[in-house]
Amino acid sequence: MYTGLLHSHNLFVTLFFLHYVIKLVLLLTNKQEQLAKYSKTTKVPEMILSFGFLLTGGWMLFKGAAFTTLITIKLVCVFTSIPLAIIGFKKRNKVLAFIAVALIVASYGLAEVNKKEKTGAKIDTTTITDPIVAGKLIYVNKCQQCHGEIGNGGGSGAKDLSLTQLTLDEQKVMVRNGKNAMPGFKEDVLSDADIDAVLQYVATLKQ
Ligand code: HEC
Incomplete structure (x- = not known):
């Protein structure tokens, strides 16, 4: 569910961004006529795109994406860029339009940093000899916020680890490389x- 949301959110954001890059290029190259024509023909798709990306974004927050400082900055970027884009393109103001598109780029970058930050710093487990005890320490610090105390996801949308059908090797690859919302x-x-x-430790969560 969460993954599907993230996919559609990313798709909406990408299309929305490309759409604005086209508009910006037309504006910066003084193709006023084409810009007017393009804006007119894309009016309805643009509405659908903006609605789609705000809705899926809001939904993800509602579904439990963590409200970190980065997410907050990202939201500020997005919500500043919208009025700037509207005014910038309406008044054919190149600087405002450019800043608006740059803010969209910035919020995309922040989303990536945010994903990276989720993994946090290394935990020292070298003094722990029992792998299950070490594993639990890692789990509580690195996995629990998404997968929940008993592995069932705790409503965040992450997969239920007690039901996973993946082999151990596939799980290793998943933890190392991540997938979608899993860092x-x-x-x-x-x-x-x-x-x-x-x-x-995760294997002990399977009943
Ligand atoms: C930011 C949230 C988040 C964190 C932190 C996280 N996961 Fe995940 N995890 C996910 C999501 C979301 C999926 C589903 C990914 C997909 O298939 O699209 C997932 C999938 C998995 C899967 C595959 C399950 C399956 O059946 O497909 C494994 C195994 C897993 N996580 C283990 C871990 C472990 C171990 C940790 C800690 C080291 C961890 N995860 C930390 C969100 C998270």
Whole structure:
């Protein structure tokens, strides 16, 4: 569910962004006539796109995407860019239009940084000899916020780990590389031994 939302959100954002890049290029190259024509023919699609991306974005927040500082800055960028874009293109003001499109780019960049930040810093488990204990420590710090205390997702939309059909190797790849809303955990955050440990702990969540 969450993943489907994220996909449609990304699609809406990409199309919306491309649409505005086209408009910006026409404006910057003084193609006033084409711009007027393009804006007129894309009026309804533009409405659908903006509605779609605001709706899917809002829905994701509602569904439990964490309200971090970055997300807040991102929202400010998005909501500043909208009036700037409307005024900028209406008044054919190149600077305003440019800033509006730049803000959309910035909020996209922030979304990527936000994804990266979700994995956080490395946890030292070297003094723990029992892999299940080490795995639990990692799980609580790195996985629980999305997958919930008992692995069932706790309503955040992440997959239920107690029901996973993936093999251990597939799970390792998933943790290392991530997929959609699941962030990839790189070597500097989780070593191979850490991933083995956390997946051993995850296996205990299966009833
Ligand atoms: C930011 C939220 C988030 C965090 C943090 C997170 N996950 Fe996930 N995880 C997801 C989402 C969302 C999916 C579903 C991805 C998809 O298939 O689109 C997922 C999928 C998985 C899957 C695959 C399940 C299946 O059956 O397909 C495994 C295994 C997994 N996560 C393990 C972990 C482990 C272990 C950690 C901690 C090291 C972790 N996750 C941290 C969100 C998260």
